[in-house]
Structures are given as C-alpha cells and as structure tokens.
Amino acid sequence: MENEISPHIFTRLFNCGAELGAIEALIKTGHLRSYLKKSEAFRLFGRKHVENWIDQGLITPRKDGDHSAAWRIDRLEIEAVAKAIDLLRYL
Numbered sequence: 701m702e703n704e705i706s707p708h709i710f711t712r713l714f715n716c717g718a719e720l721g722a723i724e725a726l727i728k729t730g731h732l733r734s735y736l737k738k739s740e741a742f743r744l745f746g747r748k749h750v751e752n753w754i755d756q757g758l759i760t761p762r763k764d765g766d767h768s769a770a771w772r773i774d775r776l777e778i779e780a781v782a783k784a785i786d787l788l789r790y791l
Contacts, residue, residue, distance in 0.1 A: 712790065716783045723779055735762075735772040745782055753781055 726732040753759045761771045
C-alpha cells in the first residue's frame, strides 16, 4: 500500500517548514527574541492551549531564578508545536 501526499498537503507541509525556518533565522539574527514570556505565549496561542501543551510535556517552561522570576518558553519550540497540531487538525 502506497501512501501518497496530495499536492495541497505537500504545500502546507512545505509552508510550515519555511515559516519555522524564517522564525529561526529571525531569532539568530536578533530580530526576534528566542524566548517568550508565559503571558506572551498565552496571548499569542491561547491560555488553554499553552497550559495543555505544558501538561502534556510538549513544551517546557523555564524559570531563570527563584521566587519572582518570570517563566519563559522557547519560541521555536512553541511555534513548532502549534504548527504540528494545526497540521494534524487539517489531516
């Protein structure tokens, strides 16, 4: 049994890869920060989604210090998870 990818699905996959590559390039050149504050992630992707992804272990929040230090989330990691879930919904 052969699994064929339709041209439309291939285009969506290619576009997601290109977008992630562009985000990585912008991060490396300093045009985007490599981490998001947790509140920024909530605003961009939705609080429910971000908390669910953290609970499932798909993204890992990091804390720089103790007590009042802000949580941060790797931008590329959360973007990849969001795009992967979007593709799975589409398929």
